[in-house]
Structures are given as structure tokens and as C-alpha cells.
Amino acid sequence: MNLSGSTTEGAVVGRLGVRSVGGLVILAADAAPLKRTPLYSLHLALGAKMVPFAGYEMPVHYPSGILNEHLHTRSQAGLFDVSHMGQLRIAGGDPVKALETLVPGDLRALDLLRMRYTLLLNQEGGILDDLMATRLEDGLFLVVNAARKEADLAHLRERLERLTTVEVMEDRALLALQGPAAATVLSRFCKDLPQLGFMTAMETTLAGYECLVTRSGYTGEDGFEISLPAVGAAEVVEMLLARPEVQPVGLGARDSLRLEAGLCLYGHDIDETTTPVEAALAWTIGKRRRVEGGFLGTEIVLRQLAEGATRMRVGIRPDGRAPAREDTQIVSSSGAKVGRLTSGGFGPSVGGPVAMGYVDRPHAAEDTPLALLVRGTARPARVVRLPFVHHRYHTG
């Protein structure tokens, strides 16, 4: 059998640096050395299977395996190392006004310590990255995707040169604690955390280290992301793992969790060729922004808001048990090609295959019957509403 398979995220590196990413086998005999997060040694000690991801050596799963880690996160609390992601600070001048020239979100409306999911767009309205922006006293705190952080930094610095300063927050780690037990776990260390509202930040200390904690995440569950100094990361992780509700969770389950939650993975469901409207992310475009514009890509985005886009990102549920993965061709009931999958796999909580992809507008309505071309045969599927698993954010 072919053990490297064709994966949606992460890859297997053999002795010669043979990588299989999304079906393509790339020979990288002298690949650049992989970076490591502050938790690398701890991952090894926990028995993690490490794989390259976005230039980092990251845990794809621990001995329990992806299925257990995924289910554990939805029933108790999973702890993720996401330190590979970029943490940036924008300060000086008017950071909100400056960043609003590059994103369609209404950042001005963010109260102190409130945060928002938004998109960096290019001139054509294409998505350069998706990110979280948090309003701090002296500016904005951004968390961007690992694979895009270099490009994002260059873009932000170039475009905002005389307006504000963009700096990388060096020597920091980022953890995510997600699941229905996350608040209970953290309340043992900070009694105010359970009251923290969804999409809100607070400063606190964990194990004596100053942290910025936000109530947000990438799983659809209640949860928190913790930004802290790299030197304290291992200690805080060990402190959290000592709690009976907490298990370490790798990138494999992170991917299946976010897919079930209907959340986009940059480079797959969204990229420079997809606009917010096509990507079903028009909700990120602020009301005031729709009238005032003033962001890169305004023209195309406003036109698509008025006229609609020619294709749409939708959820797709294959009928049987066979998973259908990224790049699978989608055909209509008459056999015409109408799109392709951008994410797909097995949903452990759903108990069956789940997928997301783009389909031509006429075939994007809920319940539209489709077929997926998997290994040469057309497998029935249909368009479904996202998410596959209800979000359980702390909005109450």
C-alpha cells in the first residue's frame, strides 16, 4: 500500500525529504531546516508524530490518534500548540484607520479588548489571508496564518509605511484550549476567565507568566487562545495537561474539527483567487464599509455584493461512506462539471464524510444534488448548510 497517501494538511517526510502534499510528490533533497515551536521537545516527550507544516515541525497527532483527539475536544478539552502562527502588533499613528485600508471589516466599531475575524484583501478583492484582529490599548493585535506570516508582514509594512508601525511579537507562543470543559479548566487558574465574553480578550497570568487570553478558536466549540512568552509555554502546557479534562491535540484533529465547523483553511478554501463574496464570507464586510469602501479590493467586492458572484463556497455531504477530498471534481446531475472540492475528509463527530468546495452559482442552493468524481466513479452528494456540527460558542 502507499503509506504516504494524499493528504489535506501536513506531509510525511522520508529520509530523502520526499514529501507528498495534496497528491503531488515533491522531492526536496536539500529542503531548508524546519523551524520548531517552543513546545517541540514536549511534543516529542508526549509521543507526537511530527510532520512538516508551513515550515515548522508540528505534531499531527499524539499516541491517542486523530479520531480520539477530535472527539475528546468536542466532549472535554483539547490543547493545541499553534505557536507557528504569526502574532503581530500594529501601533503608532491610527492603527485602526490604517488597517481598515486593507481589510473590509469594521475595526473602528471594536471596543477595547474586543476582536473580530477579518480578511486581508488584494486589489482584485482576492483573499491574501484570514486573521483575528484584537483591539488593544495601544493598537491592534493580529494572529495570522503561519504559511502567510512573512507575506502578510511585507504587505502590511509596504502598504502602511507612513501610517503606522507593524511589528512581529517575538519570542511568544500561542496555545488553544478548546471544548466544553475549557472554561472550567482555566477557571482553576484564573477565576475571571469563565466570565470572559466570546470574541473578547483579557490580560491575566498563568503559572506566573503574563498572558493575553481571547475567547475564540478554530473548532466551533467554546474555547480560548492564549498568547504568552515562549519561555513559559512548556510550563503552562504541562500545568494544563495535568488537568484530567485536557488532552493534547495535533494538527490532524485541528483540521477535522474546523472542517466540521465549516471554517476555512487558507490556501485551500480561500486564497488569492477567491473573493469574500464567493467564499461565503460577505458577513465579514462591515455595514459601514459597504457604503464607505476605502479598502483594497473595494470595487470588485462591492460589485459582487450587488450582483452576486458566479460561484459559491458550500458545504457538501457525500451520500455514502467514502470520503471525497480536496481537488475532487464536482459534477451536476446532468454530468456537467460545476466545481471542485477545496476541503474534504471524514468527520468524526458527524460519523461520515464531509466536504467544502466551490460550485457554480446555479448549483449552490441547499439540497442541490451533485456527484463527486472519486477514483473514476461518480458518487452522489448534495449541498448542505454549514456548519456540519453546530457551533457552541459562549454567546449566552
Next chain:
Amino acid sequence: MSTYRFTRDHEWVRLDGDLAIVGITDYAQSQLGDVVYVELPEIGHRVEKGKEAAVVESVKAASEVYAPVSGEVAQVNEMLTADPARVNADPMGEGWFIKLRLDDPRELDSLMDEEGYKRFIEEQH
């Protein structure tokens, strides 16, 4: 019980009367991770040694299972449809994939025996 033979692609095969039972090894299932879906061939389908005979999927990836020997599919393990995790739980026994009516039993001779396969895996690391 007759002896297991192994391929460099981590399939195993052993004779059971005039049929050859085929599965994937313990090493293969541990590398794959949790199996969530298995696609088996039709009964009567012909498989060629070294060519795809079945597909096994984990949460993250689809992998091909190659036929260690040539023959005609006589039986498939229907249990794997409802319970794919069986491949992880008992890869060398209850997790078998297909039973083939062999073209030529001598095709087994060129495959590794248990000792040979053990050494082969050790060399992989």
C-alpha cells in the same frame, strides 16, 4: 495456520485452502492511523500482482492496497464496511480485506517471510 508472507508495500498474504487471504500489516495500520473507510473490489474482479486491489482511508488520507499476488476475488470482508476500525484492531486477523483464488501459488515464494519483513521495517527507520 499457514505462514504469512509480506510485500514491501506492507500487505500480507497467507493461504487458506485454495484461497489467499490478503490484508495490511500492523506496521501499515499504525502508520495510517484510525481507518474510517475501506473500499473493496467486486467479487469476481481480477487483480494483478502489484496493482491496486482496495483502498483504505484514514481521517487524513486515502491509501491504495496493492495485490500481493494475482487472482480472482472470491470473498471480501464485508465487516469492514460497517466497522473499518477492525483494520486497526486486528490487522493480521479479523481485519483481512479480500480472499483471492490464486492464479499461481508460486507467486508467494518471491515475497518476504516474517523475519524478512521485520528486518525490512527496521531498515525503514
